Amino acid sequence: MALKGNLRDFSFTQLLNLINLAHKTGTLVVENPAEVISVSFREGKLAYAQDGNEKDNLIAILHRFNRLSSAQQHALNERLGHMSDKELGLVLINANYLEQREILSCMQVYFTDILNQLFTWVEGLFRFETDRLPPADKITVRMDLENIILAGTHLLQEEDQLLDEIPNLDLALKFIDCAGVNIRDLNLNAQERRVISSINPGISIRQIASSNQLSENEIRRVVNSLMQAGMVEIMRPEGLRHPLPILNRPSRPVPAGITAQKSLINRLINRIRAI
Amino acid sequence: MQTVKIVVAGPFNAGKTAFIQSVSEIDVVSTERRITSQSERVKETTTVAMDFGRITVDRNLVLYLFGTPGQRRFDFMWEILAEGMLGFVVLVDSSRPETFREARRILETFRAYAPTPYVVAANKQDCQEAWEIGDMRIALRLDSRTKLLPCVATVKNDVKNVLLELLYSILEAIDAGMGLNSITSRDKNLPSFSLNNTPA
Numbered sequence: 001m002a003l004k005g006n007l008r009d010f011s012f013t014q015l016l017n018l019i020n021l022a023h024k025t026g027t028l029v030v031e032n033p034a035e036v037i038s039v040s041f042r043e044g045k046l047a048y049a050q051d052g053n054e055k056d057n058l059i060a061i062l063h064r065f066n067r068l069s070s071a072q073q074h075a076l077n078e079r080l081g082h083m084s085d086k087e088l089g090l091v092l093i094n095a096n097y098l099e100q101r102e103i104l105s106c107m108q109v110y111f112t113d114i115l116n117q118l119f120t121w122v123e124g125l126f127r128f129e130t131d132r133l134p135p136a137d138k139i140t141v142r143m144d145l146e147n148i149i150l151a152g153t154h155l156l157q158e159e160d161q162l163l164d165e166i167p168n169l170d171l172a173l174k175f176i177d178c179a180g181v182n183i184r185d186l187n188l189n190a191q192e193r194r195v196i197s198s199i200n201p202g203i204s205i206r207q208i209a210s211s212n213q214l215s216e217n218e219i220r221r222v223v224n225s226l227m228q229a230g231m232v233e234i235m236r237p238e239g240l241r242h243p244l245p246i247l248n249r250p251s252r253p254v255p256a257g258i259t260a261q262k263s264l265i266n267r268l269i270n271r272i273r274a275i
Numbered sequence: 276m277q278t279v280k281i282v283v284a285g286p287f288n289a290g291k292t293a294f295i296q297s298v299s300e301i302d303v304v305s306t307e308r309r310i311t312s313q314s315e316r317v318k319e320t321t322t323v324a325m326d327f328g329r330i331t332v333d334r335n336l337v338l339y340l341f342g343t344p345g346q347r348r349f350d351f352m353w354e355i356l357a358e359g360m361l362g363f364v365v366l367v368d369s370s371r372p373e374t375f376r377e378a379r380r381i382l383e384t385f386r387a388y389a390p391t392p393y394v395v396a397a398n399k400q401d402c403q404e405a406w407e408i409g410d411m412r413i414a415l416r417l418d419s420r421t422k423l424l425p426c427v428a429t430v431k432n433d434v435k436n437v438l439l440e441l442l443y444s445i446l447e448a449i450d451a452g453m454g455l456n457s458i459t460s461r462d463k464n465l466p467s468f469s470l471n472n473t474p475a
Contacts, residue, residue: 002370002404009373010414018413164376176418233416236386261449264279264336265361269442271332272435275298 004127011161012118013153013228015126020044020145021230026130030118037118039111040134046143048134049111056110058085058103058139065106067098084137108141112148119152146229147187153225154189162220165227169206169216172237173199173223176230183231195222196231204237280339281441282356283326284381285366286374290398290428291342292326294366297434299328299340343381353381357388362441366428367415369397369405375414382415390453392444394422396437401427 007015007030015028023044030037036052056064059081063073080088092098118124134140183196191214198208209219226232283291296303303326326342341356357363363385367378378395385393397411406414412423422440426433 003406003410004404005372010375014414018410021413022409164380227416233418258449262446264277265442265446265449267332267336268279268338269439269446271330271338272298272438272442275330275431275435 002127004125006123006125007118007121008123010126012115012121012126013149016115016145016149016152017228017230019128020149024128024130025133026128027132027134028126028128030121030124030126032121032124037114039115039118040132040140041145042133042140042142044145046111046115046145046148047140048138049114051114051117057081058088061106061110062092062098062103065109067102067106085139086137089139103139104141107139108143111141111143112151115148116152146231149229150187150192150225153221153228162217162224165224166205166220166234169209169219170204170237171234172201172204173208173226173232174201174235175199176233186229186231191218191222192225195219196226199232201235202237205234276337277335278337278339279361280341280359281438282341282343282360282363282385283366284343284353284363284385285398286368286371286377286381288371289366289368289374289378291366294364294396294398294426294428294434294437295326295328295340295342297429297431298330298438300331301329303328303342353384354388357385360389360391362392362394362445364437364441365393365395366398367395367411368399369411369425370399370402372406372414375411379415392441392448394424394437394441394444396424396426396428398426398428400425 003018012030018024019028019041021044025042025044027038027040030039031052038050038052039046040048059068059073059076062068063070068076076088080091083091089100089103092103093100188196191212194212195208195214198211205219205223206216208214209216212219214222223232223234227234283294285291292303326340328340328342330338330340332338341360343353343356365378365382365385368374382393382395395415395417397405397408399405400408408423408425412419412421415423417423422444424437424440426437428434
């Protein structure tokens with residue numbers, strides 16, 4: 001079965017959310033005419049990312065994040081440039097040059113930067129290759145996607161899309177059961193924390209915005225971030241059977257009691273079974 | 276004669292006409308027109324008002340299947356078709372993720388029309404490009420209680436299964452005390468057009 005399409009129709013944020021919720025393992029390849037980016041995942045966690053146009057090895061990455069000076073970079077390239085990233089990392093750790101934590105931290109930022117590029121792509125063909133894992137000689141990480149998704153959506157200016165995603169602010173929000181996810185561990189900004197603390201099935205999004213002094217656009221952006229991170233979903237406010245007043249119409253009469261209604265449905269079931 | 280109806284909704288080219296045709300005992304009364312827009316030339320014709328199929332249950336009961344037009348500019352028809360429905364099916368083309376957002380919008384719109392049971396059918400599961408059901412559930416943001424059923428709209432048994440699952444959900448809703456407040460009687464469901472209409 002395919003998991004492929006175009007970011008124009010299915011955004012990178014939505015893709016990450018899907019990979020996260022489905023605990024997927026494999027490599028997502030996204031390409032536009034100028035660039036190809038590969039991002040690998042293990043059980044729904046970010047493991048590795050590579051920008052096809054950049055051939056950064058560990059030395060270049062450490063230099064980019066000021067863990068190595070230009071002179072050190074030059075010297076290491078001359079002496080150890082033939083080593084794989086994993087071998088080189090071990091050498092640097094064993095030589096007390098750097099700690100493992102520092103190397104992993106640099107890799108995480110490097111990978112996150114690559115993903116942040118993808119958040120800005122509005123178009124690009126994507127495919128998910130389930131059998132493809134990161135190269136064995138590369139250093140991998142294990143990063144939760146929720147924070148990456150939240151950070152990525154903060155980067156975006158997607159007002160039109162927001163309106164499309166959340167057209168009706170008179171609906172309410174509810175939390176989605178996310179086993180193993182602790183909200184306190186997520187990097188929420190102040191607005192998101194305020195909105196989360198206001199979520200109640202009986203309170204509309206508009207009321208949450210009003211009580212937190214957020215504009216319609218701000219509340220849409222916050223709710224969209226939380227939805228894209230798979231934390232909340234939109235629901236009809238409790239006690240409101242017809243949420244859209246303009247569509248409210250008088251109910252049709254109920255023709256009979258429960259027994260008669262069930263009998264009618266059972267007749268339909270039997271008829272369809274017999275087709 | 277009592278008539279009841281089920282609405283089959285979904286984005287453009289999701290397979291609604293084929294779905295109804297697979298189980299209807301009459302040739303589907305269709306309002307298809309030739310497509311003129313280049314951007315929509317993925318098929319030759321499209322439904323502009325509704326599709327209409329019929330399943331006679333017995334002498335006293337008839338089930339009508341109404342297919343909605345998939346294009347947004349005909350969505351004024353949706354509310355008319357939704358009135359009095361027993362429940363609805365949202366049909367989604369599993370191989371076209373670009374239509375998933377529209378499918379969600381249609382689902383939310385019909386849920387707002389009436390609190391009737393519904394199922395989502397992932398059509399064209401026989402296509403190589405089809406997304407897996409689990410991935411579609413996440414992409415469509417369906418919770419685990421919503422029935423998402425794989426199907427191929429041209430396969431009668433698949434369509435029967437989708438309709439049966441919807442009817443089972445309606446039974447569950449009755450048991451839960453929701454009642455069928457939208458069931459209508461005495462042909463009130465029928466829009467005012469002749470059943471002898473034929474496609475152009």
